[in-house]
Amino acid sequence: MDVKDFWYVVAESRDLKKDQVLARKVMGEWLAVFRDENGKVVVMQDRCKHRAAQLSRGKVCHGKLECPYHGWVYGKEGHVVAVPSEGDNFKQTATRKGHTYITCEVDDYIYVCLAESGTTEEKPFVMRHYKEKGWKTIRLVNHFDNNVTNCVENFIDIPHTVYVHPGIFRNPRKQKIDVDVQRINGAVKASYLNETDNFGWFSKALNPNGGNIQHSDEFFMPNVSCVEYIFGPKRHFIITSQCIPLENDETLVYTDLTYNYGIWNTLAAPIIRRQGQAIIDQDIDALANQMKVIKKYGDDFSNTSNDVIHVWVESIQKELEKGQDPRLLPERNKRTTMLV
Ligand code: FES
Ligand SMILES: [Fe+2]
Numbered sequence: 001m002d003v004k005d006f007w008y009v010v011a012e013s014r015d016l017k018k019d020q021v022l023a024r025k026v027m028g029e030w031l032a033v034f035r036d037e038n039g040k041v042v043v044m045q046d047r048c049k050h051r052a053a054q055l056s057r058g059k060v061c062h063g064k065l066e067c068p069y070h071g072w073v074y075g076k077e078g079h080v081v082a083v084p085s086e087g088d089n090f091k092q093t094a095t096r097k098g099h100t101y102i103t104c105e106v107d108d109y110i111y112v113c114l115a116e117s118g119t120t121e122e123k124p125f126v127m128r129h130y131k132e133k134g135w136k137t138i139r140l141v142n143h144f145d146n147n148v149t150n151c152v153e154n155f156i157d158i159p160h161t162v163y164v165h166p167g168i169f170r171n172p173r174k175q176k177i178d179v180d181v182q183r184i185n186g187a188v189k190a191s192y193l194n195e196t197d198n199f200g201w202f203s204k205a206l207n208p209n210g211g212n213i214q215h216s217d218e219f220f221m222p223n224v225s226c227v228e229y230i231f232g233p234k235r236h237f238i239i240t241s242q243c244i245p246l247e248n249d250e251t252l253v254y255t256d257l258t259y260n261y262g263i264w265n266t267l268a269a270p271i272i273r274r275q276g277q278a279i280i281d282q283d284i285d286a287l288a289n290q291m292k293v294i295k296k297y298g299d300d301f302s303n304t305s306n307d308v309i310h311v312w313v314e315s316i317q318k319e320l321e322k323g324q325d326p327r328l329l330p331e332r333n334k335r336t337t338m339l340v
Helices: 083-090 148-154 200-206 262-297 305-321
Strands: 008-010 022-027 029-035 039-047 059-062 064-066 080-082 100-106 108-114 136-146 176-184 187-192 215-221 225-234 237-247 251-262 331-337
Touching: 008 022, 008 029, 008 237, 022 187, 022 237, 029 108, 136 262, 148 225, 148 237, 148 251, 148 262, 148 305, 176 305, 215 305, 251 262, 305 331
Parallel strands: none
Antiparallel strands: 008 108, 022 029, 029 039, 039 100, 059 064, 100 108, 136 251, 176 187, 176 331, 187 215, 215 225, 225 237, 237 251
């Protein structure tokens, strides 16, 4: 097993128009992304086979990508379908072909898988309740100067919220919360048992009646976190973050804020977008600072019993780094108590 066996978002579907090419990066790999004449996405290594020009600087005409240097033309599956200097003598061959990667389009995201074999048994993460009746999704994209593991740990970390997001997300008040944490099948799930409303300013939008809260935080290998709050029958809020490794210290995060507030869905949208982005901006700053210190002093972390969520996320990521399948790790369960 390898991190390259998984699917990574390279663009939102709406961002890739007909006859357009996008330059993207995943795990240090440069990619040119375009649609063929049938609208199907093609993802190629961003390098012309001829003299290594960057294909994403070229143009797309009728679903074919033309290199900006000498005009070689690439069709679906990356085959060279024309070489202008050869004119009528040009013959298409199976071997004259740019390097392509497998791709798919699900939930209005375009995914790529960098597996060298060109196949994978993994599936893209299914975005919960996306486009279901009664549900609304706001999509945000943000760049973090940190790695995927530290990003996902931040997204499912309660104790930082009172320090990094005071007033917006949570106020410090030393509330005792029991947490059941489980590591199973390459995932970690934390279920919070007796949480009551403590959402600062944000609670006006999230939980106006101050009702009881069901809350869980989940991590799915290798790069997805899912935070779910249920405040009542018509108050359900899910934050799904897909963390795309650009480089070892750079992550692009696609965040779906998906919610069901009944008749308030449309009215709530601008508030949720603004507050969501404000919270993410604070995390971007905290995570950039963390990486700055890691680069100077390394990442020798210390843990409390409350860090079990992080420790188990890291145990999964370490297995992947070793090329092992984290699903084979033994199932673990632990109850812990947090003061927040
Ligand atoms: S480098 Fe692309 S056609 Fe020459
Ligand atoms: Fe945060």
